[in-house]
Amino acid sequence: MKFKEIKNNIFYCGLNDCEREIFDELIPLEHGTSYNSYLVKGSEKVAIIDTMYPPKTEEYLKNLDENGVDRIDYIIANHGEQDHSGSIPALLKKYPDAVVVTNAKVKDNIKEMLLVDEEKIKVINNNEELSLGDKTLRFIIAPGVHWPDTMFTYFVEDNIICTCDFLGAHYTFEDIFADDSKELEHSAKRYYAEIMMPFRTMCKKYTQMLKDLKPEMILPSHGPVYKNPEFILDLYADWSADEGKNLVTMPYVSMYGSTESMIDYMKEKLEAKGISVHKFDIVRGDLGDLAMDLVDATTIVLGSSMVLTGPHPAAFNIAYLAGILRPKAKIATFVGSYGWGGNLFGKLSEQLSGLKLDVIEPLLVKGKPKEEDYKKLDEIAEQIYEKHKALNLI
DSSP states (O other), X not given: OOOEEEETTEEEOOEEETTOOEETTTEEOSSXXXXXXXXXXXXXXXXXXXXXXXXXXXXXXXXXXXXXXXXXXXXXXXXXXXXXXXXXXXXXXXXXXXXXXXXXXXXXXXXXXXXXXXXXEEEOOTTOXXXXXXXXXXXXXXXXXXXXXXXXXXXXXXXXXEEXXXXXXXXXXXXXXXXXXXXXXXXXXXXXXXXXXGGXXXXXXXXXXXXXXXXXXXXXXXXXXXSSHXXXXXXXXXXXXXXXXXXXXXXXXXXXXXXXXXXXXXHHHHHHTTOEEEEEETTTSOHHHHHHHHHHEEEEEEEEEEETTEEOHHHHHHHHHHHXXXXXXXXXXXXXXXXXXXXXXXXXXXXXXXXXXXXXXXXXXXXXXXXXXXXXHHHHXXXXXXXXXXXXXX
8 A cells, every 4th residue: 555645744554454343342332443653754863752552553554665765763652552553563673773763651551561671761741853854753741632651753844643542533545634524523523522522621632732733634533534623622622611402311221111201201301492402222332322412412411221230231331431431421310110119210229429520319209200200300301401401502
């Protein structure tokens, strides 16, 4: 594969992985993913920015040979996770004079995860620069998007920045440049929801930093190159903002239909009040879709049946995931049905406790909901409406 020039001796040398179906044994991939690596040829030195996912190393090295890369002086490691750093040992073997340039936290990670010799690693500090001759690389340490070791590499003369996982998308492509399409926006939002949302505050910080920097292009580690940086930066500014939208997300599991009937009733009541509602079947739905809902939702209504003496495991899993994804939601409540007793809501509440939500008194019914239960659902819907109104969402 011939390397594609991005600008002025900066080349894309990454690979698509169209066949990969799941990432980190956790995240389903709708479009596969890409592992982006960038070759920078200065007048005096040559550098590679990030490397390759280990199963793709052989193909990666073959491409370097086919493109006549007979020398690498610096291997820049923006992040220690192996989908970016995994081919460092193979590159050091192929180019024995190369030096890995990275920050102290990445150094510790690649020593432990990849057994890279400490003597082959040059540690840099925040805003330190490295000259390639007519090109200067500036390193911006950016912890929290999404590992504590993450950093960006900025090409000073070209005003281009490699942002590692930040601003990425699990997305494959033929043209390395982003088309700013709705399909790409969907993949970028899903990526943000599943990977970056727990670090929303840091995302907000670095989004503004990049808006102030005004780079000509943004080169992430997954997904296409942004020739129009405002496309992705504006999306991140919206997703990472403190305020949610006039949206209620309703994940639920219902063994005999009682919980779903309450969810459906509340959905109808809330929509009649002008509130958008997304109903989500936990068992049959794609958790990535729910994660994207959580990017925007102001209110979570979690519905669950009782299994033995506690919540259905699928509902417990959703509460756990919401707790670790740390969405911007401000309001929550629960509805559920049981047969012979137990603790349904207490265990769900524990998982969400770190979000500091305003919890409306939940509704638990034995068997099917009765007339008085529907009146309580009316009251819950009214409380959600009033709270959205107080937040100026309606």
